[in-house]
Amino acid sequence: MQSAMNSRPARFAGRILAVAFLLFGAPVAIAVEKTGDDLQHADQIKYTHNDEFQALLKQLDARASDLTSLQRDWLEYFHAWQLGYRGDYQSALAAFQTLLAHTQDQTLRARSRISLIYDQVNAAHFEDAYTTVGDLLDSLPQIADHNAQFLVLITAAYVYTGGGQYDLALKYVDQALAFDQSARSTCIGLVTRIEALYAANRAHSDDKEFQQGIDACQRAGDSLYANNIRRYAALLLVGEGHGADALTLLRAHDAEVVATHSATTISEFHSALARSYFATGDLGAAKVAALSAIEYANSQVNARSVAAAYDVLYQVAKRQGDDKAALAWHEKFATTDKGYLNDISARALAYQMVHQQVLDKKRELDALAEQNKLLQLQGEIDTKTAQNRLLTIALLVVGLCAIALWAYRVKRSQLKFQKLARRDGLTGIHNRQHFFETAQDALRYCAKSSREASLLVLDLDHFKEVNDMHGHAAGDAVLKRAVIACQSRLRSIDLFGRLGGEEFAILLPDCGEATAAERADEMRAAIASARRSEDVDVQVTASFGVAATRVCGYNLPTLLAKADEALYVAKNAGRNRVATFHAEPASRAASPSAA
Numbered sequence: 001m002q003s004a005m006n007s008r009p010a011r012f013a014g015r016i017l018a019v020a021f022l023l024f025g026a027p028v029a030i031a032v033e034k035t036g037d038d039l040q041h042a043d044q045i046k047y048t049h050n051d052e053f054q055a056l057l058k059q060l061d062a063r064a065s066d067l068t069s070l071q072r073d074w075l076e077y078f079h080a081w082q083l084g085y086r087g088d089y090q091s092a093l094a095a096f097q098t099l100l101a102h103t104q105d106q107t108l109r110a111r112s113r114i115s116l117i118y119d120q121v122n123a124a125h126f127e128d129a130y131t132t133v134g135d136l137l138d139s140l141p142q143i144a145d146h147n148a149q150f151l152v153l154i155t156a157a158y159v160y161t162g163g164g165q166y167d168l169a170l171k172y173v174d175q176a177l178a179f180d181q182s183a184r185s186t187c188i189g190l191v192t193r194i195e196a197l198y199a200a201n202r203a204h205s206d207d208k209e210f211q212q213g214i215d216a217c218q219r220a221g222d223s224l225y226a227n228n229i230r231r232y233a234a235l236l237l238v239g240e241g242h243g244a245d246a247l248t249l250l251r252a253h254d255a256e257v258v259a260t261h262s263a264t265t266i267s268e269f270h271s272a273l274a275r276s277y278f279a280t281g282d283l284g285a286a287k288v289a290a291l292s293a294i295e296y297a298n299s300q301v302n303a304r305s306v307a308a309a310y311d312v313l314y315q316v317a318k319r320q321g322d323d324k325a326a327l328a329w330h331e332k333f334a335t336t337d338k339g340y341l342n343d344i345s346a347r348a349l350a351y352q353m354v355h356q357q358v359l360d361k362k363r364e365l366d367a368l369a370e371q372n373k374l375l376q377l378q379g380e381i382d383t384k385t386a387q388n389r390l391l392t393i394a395l396l397v398v399g400l401c402a403i404a405l406w407a408y409r410v411k412r413s414q415l416k417f418q419k420l421a422r423r424d425g426l427t428g429i430h431n432r433q434h435f436f437e438t439a440q441d442a443l444r445y446c447a448k449s450s451r452e453a454s455l456l457v458l459d460l461d462h463f464k465e466v467n468d469m470h471g472h473a474a475g476d477a478v479l480k481r482a483v484i485a486c487q488s489r490l491r492s493i494d495l496f497g498r499l500g501g502e503e504f505a506i507l508l509p510d511c512g513e514a515t516a517a518e519r520a521d522e523m524r525a526a527i528a529s530a531r532r533s534e535d536v537d538v539q540v541t542a543s544f545g546v547a548a549t550r551v552c553g554y555n556l557p558t559l560l561a562k563a564d565e566a567l568y569v570a571k572n573a574g575r576n577r578v579a580t581f582h583a584e585p586a587s588r589a590a591s592p593s594a595a
Contacts, residue, residue: 035060035066035067035068035071036071038056038060039071039074042056042060043078046081053082057075057079070105073099073102073103073108074108076095076098076099076103077099077108077112079095080092080095080096081115084118084122087122089119089120089122089123090123092115093120093125096112096115096119097116099112100116106139106142106143106144107148110136110149110151110152111151113132113139114155116132117136117155120132121159121162125491125492126163126492127492127493128492129159133155133156133159137156140152146179147180149179150176150180150185150188153175154176154188154189154192156169157170157173158192158195160172161192161196161199166196166200166202169192170193170197173189173192176188176189176192183216183217183220184216184220186213186216186220187217187220187225187226188225190209190213190229191213191228191229193209193213194207194209194213198232198236204236204240205237205242210232210233213225213229214226214229214230223256223260224260224265226253227253227256227257228265228268230249231250231268231269234246234249234272234276235275237249237276238275238276238279243276243280244280246279247276247277250272250273250276254269263297266293267292267293267296267297267306268293268303269293270289270293270296270305270309271289271290271304271306272305272308273289274286274287274289274290274308274309274312277289278312278315283316283320286316287312287316289309289312290309290312290313290316291309291313293308294306294310303336306336307336307337310329310330310336311333311337313325314326314329314330314333317329422434427479427483429483429496429497429498431498432497435496435498435499435505436497436556438495439507442507442509443554443555444554445509446510446549447549447554452510452511452512453507453508453511453549453554454507454511454513454547455505455507455546455556455559456506456507456508456519456520456544456563457503457504457544457547457560457564457566457567458486458503458542458544458545458567459502459504459542460502460527460542461541461542461571461576462540462575463478463501463502466478466538477538478540479502481527481532481540482504482530482540482542483496483498485526485527486504486523488526489519490506493510494507494509495507505560513548513550513551513580520544521578523542524541524577524578528540528542542576543567543571543575543577543578544566544570544578545562545564545566545569545570545578545579545581546566546578546579547559547563547581548581551581551582562581563581565581566580567579
C-alpha cells in the first residue's frame with residue numbers, strides 16, 4: 001500500500017478545484033454603472049469571501065428587474081456556480097444547461113461550460129466532462145475575450161491531466177500562455193504545468209518552474225496558487241529524502257493557507273504537512289496534521305489527501321506500537337485508496353470512450369473529404385472538355401445528382417434500419433441482441449483490465465395483471481415509466497437492455513457486488529415510487545437479481561443465468577426486493593414487499 005502512496009499521481013478533484021480557483025479571480029467584462037461593478041465584484045470574491053458573495057447576490061436579486069438581459073444571465077451564472085460550490089452538483093448541472101440553452105454571449109457561454117465541467121467531474125459524469133471539453137475547444141475561435149480563451153485552454157489542460165493525457169495537457173498549457181503572459185496568467189499556467197509534470201512523475205523539487213511559478217503568483221498577489229506550488233515541491237522533497245526542507249517550506253505558509261478558508265486546499269496542504277512531520281520523526285505533529293486534513297476534506301471521501309492522511313496515521317500508530325489503532329487506520333486507508341483508484345479507472349475509461357467517438361467522427365469526415373476531392377477533380381476535367389460536349393456534361397451532372405440522391409436515401413434508410421435493429425421500439429433502450437453484443441464486449445474489456453463488473457436482471461412484478469386489468473396501452477406506459485426510473489440512476493458507461501416482455505438487464509462496469517446491490521435497490525425504490533399519470537394510475541414494483549464477475553466470471557450467459565437464479569429467489573421471497581447470487585443465492589430484502 002505504501003508504494004501506491006509514493007506513485008504521486010495528481011488527484012483529479014484537486015486539479016478541477018484549481019480550475020475553480022482560476023475562475024474565481026477572472027473578472028467579468030460587464031461595465032454598466034453600479035450593477036456592472038457589483039457583478040464584477042461578485043465574480044472576484046465568490047471564492048475568497050463566499051458569505052459576502054451570497055449577500056451581494058441577494059441584493060442583485062432584489063433589483064433584478066433593473067438589470068439588462070446580459071446582466072441577468074450573469075446573475076443566473078453566479079447562482080448556478082454557488083450550487084456547485086456547496087456540493088449540490090445535480091442541481092448545478094441542470095442550472096448550467098438551462099443557462100447555456102438561452103444565453104448568446106460567447107464569454108459567458110465559455111465560463112458556464114468551464115464551471116459545468118467542474119460539476120460534471122465532481123458528479124462523476126466523466127464522459128460528459130470530456131465531451132464538454134471538446135465542445136469548449138471547438139467554440140474557441142468564436143470567443144473574442146482573450147482571458148476566456150486562456151481559461152478554456154487551461155481547463156482542457158486540467159481535465160486531460162486527470163485523464164492521464166499528460167503530453168496533451170502540456171500542449172494546452174503552452175497554447176494558453178501564448179494568449180496571455182501577464183503575471184497572473186503565468187502563475188496559473190506554471191501551476192498547471194507543474195501539476196501535469198507531477199502527475200506524470202516527471203517533476204523534481206529543484207526544477208526551475210517551481211520558483212518561477214511562485215514568483216509569478218506573488219507578483220499577481222495570489223497566495224493560493226503559490227502555496228499549491230509549494231505543496232507539490234514539499235511532496236517531492238519528502239520523496240527525495242529531504243523531509244526537514246519540506247517541513248520548513250510548508251510551516252512558513254500554514255497560517256496563510258488556513259486563512260483562505262478553502263477546505264480542499266487546507267486538506268491537501270495539511271496532508272503534505274503530515275507527511276513532512278512524519279519524515280522528520282515528529283509523530284505527534286504528524287498525527288495532528290493528518291487528522292486536520294481528513295476533517296477539512298468534508299465529503300470528499302475518496303480524496304487523495306485523505307488517503308495520504310490515513311496512511312500517515314497508520315504509520316504513526318505502527319511506529320508507536322499501537323497495533324489496534326494501526327489496523328483501524330490501515331483499513332480506512334485501504335478503502336479510501338481503492339475508491340480513489342476506482343475514480344481514476346472510471347476517468348480513464350470515459351476518456352477512451354469519448355476519444356474513440358471522436359476518431360470515428362474524424363474518419364467519417366475524412367471519407368467525405370475524399371469524396372469531395374474526387375468530385376472536384378471530375379469538375380476540373382469537365383471544365384476542360386470541348387464545348388461540343390456540353391450536352392454530355394449536363395447529362396453526367398444529372399446522373400451524378402441522381403446517384404447522390406439515391407445514395408442519400410439509401411444511407412438514410414440504412415441508418416434508420418440500423419437504429420431499429422439496435423433499439424427497443426417501445427422504450428428506446430438496447431434490444432436483446434444489441435445488449436448481448438455490447439455487454440459481451442464490455443465484459444471482455446473488464447476481464448482484460450482486471451476490472452469488476454456486475455449484471456442486474458429485473459422483472460416487473462405481476463405485470464400480466466396490469467395488461468389484463470388496464471390494457472396493453474397502460475402496460476406499455478408502465479414499462480416506459482420503469483425504464484425512465486432506472487435510467488435516472490445509471491452512469492454513462494452502464495448498459496441497459498430489454499430482454500423481452502417485462503424483463504430487463506443492466507451491465508454495470510467497474511462495479512462490485514455490494515455496490516451493484518445498493519444501486520439495484522435504488523432503482524427498485526425508484527420504480528415503486530415513480531409518479532403515476534392521471535391516464536395510467538397503476539403502481540408497479542420490480543424484483544432484481546444481481547450477479548458479479550467476482551463470483552461468476554466474465555461470461556455473459558453465465559452471468560445472466562446466475563442473475564436469473566437470484567431474481568427467482570427475490571420473487572419467491574415476496575417480490576419487490578433485491579437478491580444477490582452467491583455460491584448458494586440468498587435473498588436480500590430491500591424494502592417492505594409488495595404483493
